[in-house]
Amino acid sequence: MSETTSSKPMYEKIFDEVKQRIVTKEYELGERVPSEKELAEAFHVSRITSKKALEMLAAERLIVRKPGRGSFVADPVIDYLEAEASSAINSGELTSATINHEEKTIGLIITDFGNSYGTGLIYGMEQAARDNDCFLVLRRTFGIPENEEQSILKLLNLGVDGLIVFPAQGEYFNAEILKLVIGRFPLVLVDRHLKGVAAASISSDNVKAALKGTEYLFDLGHTHISFLSPPPVDTTAVEDRIEGFIQAHAQRGIMVNKELWVSDLTSTLPNSFNEQNIERDISRLVSHLQNNPSITGLFAIEYNIALLAKTAVERLGLRIPEDISIICFDSPPTHLGGGYSFTHMRQNEEEMGRIAVENVLIIMNGHAVPHKVMLEARLVPGESTGPVKLS
Incomplete structure (x- = not known):
């Protein structure tokens, strides 16, 4: 693969080139696309950069990342949360009038997600939403507090009944979250809790x-x-x-x-x-x-x-x-x-996602949930650890 000559970050260049090959059918439906390692070698970048490009392709549903096999042009097997609704929100086509209020609607605001962390959360939330006949709408903030604040306001304007928020990293939580807590709006925080804020949270221990x-x-x-x-x-x-x-x-x-x-x-x-x-x-x-x-x-x-x-x-x-x-x-x-x-x-991402949805639904129904839920993480041995080498 050849490197393009724009001023874009390298992961965007890789994204653009692979996307072009998908759009022009050079990579056919269901065909395997180059791996993180192959892209890193082809573009002379780190694997972190090629991983980011593949995650962007997956986020746009251009590819599907299949466990143990690799990445393939989307068929599509994986659907990240009601894709039509997310697309409509991004284009401004969805308004509060179009939401079916016979179903409960939960807004999900998350920094980002990838194959190492985040996708399991979404799987768990989506399944719990389906099991409870509610509708889940996704917005990503990419860790930027301003995006988080705008996403909260946009989803509230759309008329969501509750919110699940994966807070952006930063020293201060945004004022919109504090307003939600003061107003007793159904809210559950995921992955972390915010100091001094009496909001329900679910995270790992x-x-x-x-x-x-x-x-x-x-x-x-x-x-x-x-x-x-x-x-x-x-x-x-x-x-x-x-x-x-x-x-x-x-x-x-x-x-x-x-x-x-x-x-x-x-x-x-x-x-x-x-x-x-x-x-x-x-x-x-x-x-x-x-x-x-x-x-x-x-x-x-x-x-x-x-x-x-x-x-x-x-x-x-x-x-x-x-x-x-x-x-x-x-x-x-x-x-x-x-x-x-x-x-x-x-x-335990999927369980974390399931509990987040169920707890926000409980709050919607006027009942209390634990202030802080923490799940145990499991040690998984791999190739990267061994005994200290004797000198």
Whole structure:
């Protein structure tokens, strides 16, 4: 494949070229399209960039990502939440007058979703909506607070009966969420809770999950572990995972060395995703590992950061897991990640999505739900962890 010559980010260039091949029938209906690895090699980019392009194609329903097999021109097998309604909202064709109020309508506002995290949430919500004869309408914010605020207002104007919100990462929650809470509008937050806001929430037990993952590394003999994350910026999911990491050290009597941490990785945040930032973060990790040769384990707060870490380790000529082990939160449940399986903490996304829908329906009916529901994450061993190498 040839690289186009616009000023667009590389993932958009890849998206455009694959889309063109689909539109012109070069890739026929049901035909396999190049994998993350193949696209990364063809365009000379990181796999994180090619992954983003494929996720954009899937989000527009141009391709379907089939577990264990790869990505195929949409037939379509997977339907992300009432696609016609979402399309109508984006085009402005759907108004409050067109919503059938004989059915309950729930607005879903989510940062984004991909094969490592988010799609399972949507599957769970969609199934719960179908089971309860209600209608689900999706809006994505891409992690931008302004988009989140506009999406809330738009869905309220459309006349939705309740809202499920996956809050954008950021130091402050937007004022529209506070207004919903004060007005007792049926609202459930997903993935994190907001401090000082009495809204129902559903998330993983991030403290317990991080503790369990850290203990797994301890059991393999790792005591010099680098914790990798974006800036916490008062995001409870990040803060809770940090707390679990620290608690694991305390319970084992192992000193926490924050000098081994890297907590300023930003290239995986939705509004910072570009090849330049990815390369900066990889270089940052390469330098960090060079300056801290005692590190034998890396705990990445999410799958995309694990990909950055893997690239950095390999650039140094080190082996995974023989020289350095990596564990993360979430990982594609199949070989969609390019044939590599990280040891990870798998969140129960579908159950989380199901409970979110059911709880917002309960609130609609005038009943109370638990303020905070937390689900256990499961440790899934993979290729990226092993015992400490004896010196």
